[in-house]
Amino acid sequence: MKQFQYVHPASQAAVLDAIAKPGSKIIAGGTNLVDLMKKGVMSPDKLIDINNLPLNTINTSPNGLHIGALTLNSVLSENSLVLDKHPLLAMALKAGASPQLRNMATVGGNMMQRTRCAYFYDTAMPCNKRAPGTGCGAMGGYNRMHAIFGASPQCIAVHPSDMCVALAALDATVTIAGKKGERRIPFTEFHRLPGEHPEMDNHLAAGEMILGLDIPDNNFSKNSYYLKVRDRQSYAFALVSVAAALEIQGGVIKQARLAMGGVAHKPWRLFDAEKFLAGKALTEENFNKAAQLAMLGAKAREYNAFKIKLAPATIAEALKHAGGLV
Amino acid sequence: MSDKKPIISPDSEGISNGTRRDFIKQSSVLTAVALTPGTVVHAASDHMDEQIAAVFEKMPLKMEVNGKPHSLQVEPRSTLLDILREQLDLTGTKKGCDHGQCGACTVHVDGHRVNSCLTLGVMVNGKRITTIEGLAKGEELHPMQEAFLKHDGFQCGYCTPGQIMSAVACIREGHANSEGEIREYMSGNICRCGAYPNIVNAIQEVKAGGQAV
Numbered sequence: 438m439k440q441f442q443y444v445h446p447a448s449q450a451a452v453l454d455a456i457a458k459p460g461s462k463i464i465a466g467g468t469n470l471v472d473l474m475k476k477g478v479m480s481p482d483k484l485i486d487i488n489n490l491p492l493n494t495i496n497t498s499p500n501g502l503h504i505g506a507l508t509l510n511s512v513l514s515e516n517s518l519v520l521d522k523h524p525l526l527a528m529a530l531k532a533g534a535s536p537q538l539r540n541m542a543t544v545g546g547n548m549m550q551r552t553r554c555a556y557f558y559d560t561a562m563p564c565n566k567r568a569p570g571t572g573c574g575a576m577g578g579y580n581r582m583h584a585i586f587g588a589s590p591q592c593i594a595v596h597p598s599d600m601c602v603a604l605a606a607l608d609a610t611v612t613i614a615g616k617k618g619e620r621r622i623p624f625t626e627f628h629r630l631p632g633e634h635p636e637m638d639n640h641l642a643a644g645e646m647i648l649g650l651d652i653p654d655n656n657f658s659k660n661s662y663y664l665k666v667r668d669r670q671s672y673a674f675a676l677v678s679v680a681a682a683l684e685i686q687g688g689v690i691k692q693a694r695l696a697m698g699g700v701a702h703k704p705w706r707l708f709d710a711e712k713f714l715a716g717k718a719l720t721e722e723n724f725n726k727a728a729q730l731a732m733l734g735a736k737a738r739e740y741n742a743f744k745i746k747l748a749p750a751t752i753a754e755a756l757k758h759a760g761g762l763v
Numbered sequence: 764m765s766d767k768k769p770i771i772s773p774d775s776e777g778i779s780n781g782t783r784r785d786f787i788k789q790s791s792v793l794t795a796v797a798l799t800p801g802t803v804v805h806a807a808s809d810h811m812d813e814q815i816a817a818v819f820e821k822m823p824l825k826m827e828v829n830g831k832p833h834s835l836q837v838e839p840r841s842t843l844l845d846i847l848r849e850q851l852d853l854t855g856t857k858k859g860c861d862h863g864q865c866g867a868c869t870v871h872v873d874g875h876r877v878n879s880c881l882t883l884g885v886m887v888n889g890k891r892i893t894t895i896e897g898l899a900k901g902e903e904l905h906p907m908q909e910a911f912l913k914h915d916g917f918q919c920g921y922c923t924p925g926q927i928m929s930a931v932a933c934i935r936e937g938h939a940n941s942e943g944e945i946r947e948y949m950s951g952n953i954c955r956c957g958a959y960p961n962i963v964n965a966i967q968e969v970k971a972g973g974q975a976v
Contacts, residue, residue, distance in 0.1 A: 443822065443839035443885050464886075471842070471881045472862050484839065486886060511875075535951025536936070537929065538863060540875045541882070671950035 438474050442483040448490075449646075453616055455485045457644045463487055465507055466541040468534070469550040477560050478551075478567055492545075492648060495519070500610070500651035506545030510600065511536065513544060523652055525661035525682055529603035532665040535672050545647040548601060548611070548627065551638065552594035552702075553674050554583065565591040566635040573635075581740040582674070585748065586701040592635030593738060596628055596703050597674050603663060605704035606680040606696040609652045615645040624650070628703030635702070657682035657694060662758035665698070666751050675699035677748045679755035683714075690714045690723075690760075695731065700748060707731040710752070719760040721753070728752035822885050828853065829897030837884045844868045844879035847894060855895040855924045859953075866952035869925040869932075870894050876932035878951075895924035898931065906974045907931050910965035918956035926952045930966045931976050939970040 446452045455461055460482035464470055473479040492505035495516050502522055504513060513519055514530035534542060556562045556574030563572035575583055575593050583593040601624075609624040628639045641647065661682040667673040678698035684691040693714040695707035710727040717723045728749035737745050757763045821836040828851060837846055844861075847853045847870070859867030861880045868880040871893040898905035907927050910916070917923040929952045933939050938948035945966050946959070954962065969976060 438840045441839060443883070445885075464883075467883060467886065468863055468878070468881050471883060474840075475862065484883075488886070535866065536932070536938070536948050537866060537869055537876050537878045537951045538881075541877050671947050 439477070439480040441474075441481055443486065444483065445486040445489060449614065452485055452487050452490065452646060453614065453644065455483070456646060457616065458483070459643075461485055463549075463646060465543040465546040466509070467546075468538050468542045469546065473551060473558075476558055478558060487646070493543075498651065501653040503649060503651050504544055505649045506543060506647045508544045509540060510534070510542045510544070510547060511539040514539065522654065522658055523603075523607055523661075524658055525607065525663055525680055526600070526603045526652070528661075528663035529599040529665075529678075529680060532663055532675075532678070533599035544600070544650065547598055548639070548647060549641075550597060553597045554594040555579070557594060566594060566631070566638075569634075569636045576738070579740055580738040582676070582699070583738060583741050584701050585735045585737055585741060585744050586697075586705050587630040588702065588736070589631045589633065589635065591633060592631035592702065594631070594635065595699055595701060596638070597698075598704070599663070599665060599675065599678060599698055601628070602678055602696045602698035602704045603680045604650065604652070605706050606682055606694040607652050607655065607657070608694070609650045611650055612648040613641060613645050614648050615642065619648065621651075625704070625706050631702045638702075655682070656684040656691075660685055660759045660761065662755050664751055664755040664758065666747060677744055677751045679751045681752070681755040681759040683719075683756070683759050685719065685760070688719060690717050690719060693727075693756075695727070695752065695756075697731070697748065697752070700735075700744065707752070709733070714756075719762065721757065721762065724753040724756040724760070725749070727756065824884050824888050826884075826887055826890055826892055828892045829894060835884075839883065839885050841884045842880055843870070843872075843882040843884050843887055843892070846884045847879065847892075853894050853896050857921055857924055859922065859925070864953070865922070865925075866929060867922050867925040869928040869952065871928060871932065874935075876929055893928075895928060898927065905931070906969050906972065906976060907934075907965065910969045911962070914961045914965040914968065915958070916962040916965040917954070917958050922952060922954045922956075926954065926962055930962070930969070933966060934970050934976050939966055942967070 444455055446455055462481035462484055464484045464486050492507040494505045495508055495518060496503050502518055510530050514527045519527050554575055556564045557567050562574040565573050573592055584595050604624045610621050611624055611627045612619055612621050663680050665675050665678040667675055675698045680696045682694040693711045695710050697705040710731040713727050713730050731752055732749050735745055821838055824835045824837045826833055844858055847856050856870055857867040859865035863878045863881040868878055869876050870879045872887055873890050907930050929949055933948045939945050942963055945963050
């Protein structure tokens with residue numbers, strides 16, 4: 438690992454000062470960053486440890502449920518407010534990583550984690566995300582894990598998070614701090630598609646940091662489900678995952694929320710399928726139709742064509758669980 | 764990677780590959796360190812020129828390991844795993860993949876299991892670490908160690924320290940209530956010999972025994 442300077446500022450103002458300098462990188466849990474630094478994929482000159490900041494609270498607020506950026510994934514997944522109000526988020530968190538990693542990984546760090554594309558990790562291979570302009574190794578390579586939605590000729594990597602898929606479905610907002618003050622953006626607009634700049638995973642500007650999240654109150658807690666399909670039963674990244682949340686009134690779907698993981702450069706919200714389901718009966722046929730709608734525009738590469746069949750089947754299955762049909 | 768550059772290179776080639784700005788930075792750091800007594804550098808560590816600290820300064824690390832306080836000097840890039848093994852000679856904690864994928868390096872930090880290979884030493888300053896060496900009370904093995912022996916919860920034994928640290932945490936966390944739950948909450952510990960059924964049996968026995976772990 439390349440040498441770096443380590444600082445441990447005591448205040449948010451000091452953190453914002455420190456990250457304003459090029460080559461600086463925030464570290465919280467470090468589960469992804471330290472790994473990438475060992476591999477030489479990332480090599481910051483300076484690490485800013487933000488664990489002194491009071492950002493690990495979970496509390497109810499006028500905006501719903503507030504979750505501080507330094508909240509550990511393990512703590513969040515077992516928090517009584519989360520289990521009560523947003524069990525979908527707890528399910529997604531428990532589907533991610535291992536208990537040891539969840540004891541280290543923070544909410545903000547989970548959002549900031551990089552793709553697990555093998556070509557991004559292998560510094561001997563071309564990768565427009567790691568080294569812009571060098572090409573994409575995955576495009577003509579072994580792209581079994583890669584995107585079927587929203588990819589660009591420059592990058593077909595996927596975002597690896599489970600937590601973020603649930604947060605996208607639950608209409609969370611992100612609070613971001615910079616030198617000019619704070620701003621809030623919808624969670625679905627935090628991560629970005631690769632386009633011409635796959636080196637940028639999200640819309641966090643240089644010198645900004647994540648303070649926390651808010652999840653608005655909803656009526657999805659009784660009918661939500663996170664279904665993750667992977668190569669082994671636990672502790673593996675998703676081939677496809679689906680967060681499904683339904684508000685049901687008198688046997689009819691009042692509104693639905695759906696998002697997919699493992700298929701795009703960002704958590705992939707299924708707005709068209711959600712609209713279709715509103716006002717529909719809880720039937721397998723409706724779930725299958727919603728799943729087909731969600732697949733419009735999907736594009737497979739050489740080794741990930743199985744996702745074109747797997748994804749709609751996973752959507753329908755997640756909806757069946759959420760709707761209580763299984 | 765294209766932007767990978769040596770901060771300090773002892774040979775002229777390294778410097779010639781860098782930019783002029785790097786060269787000036789490097790030379791001034793060298794000069795500053797050469798002219799500054801170590802004690803002064805250390806005393807000023809909170810306010811010192813960032814460039815000096817970046818390259819040369821080892822940082823103080825105080826932590827309690829298995830009940831014993833330690834005061835060390837470590838590079839910021841040293842992982843807790845390497846510090847335990849190389850500086851404290853506690854080689855019970857194993858380096859498997861070194862990338863957080865196998866769990867062989869599992870230790871407890873303030874009572875919670877973590878992958879020590881992904882934990883920077885400087886980030887556990889002031890914390891309490893427990894390794895496999897800290898479980899037994901003298902000659903008396905921890906109940907989980909006894910159970911692994913009884914149930915043959917290993918073959919080659921390399922993953923075993925991590926398995927046992929994780930198994931103890933699994934019970935403490937309240938996630939050992941069924942075979943399925945144990946398998947899920949032990950999924951961060953890989954055993955290439957495939958001793959999983961025996962590991963699950965060992966955990967179930969300790970859990971059923973109701974002893975404090």
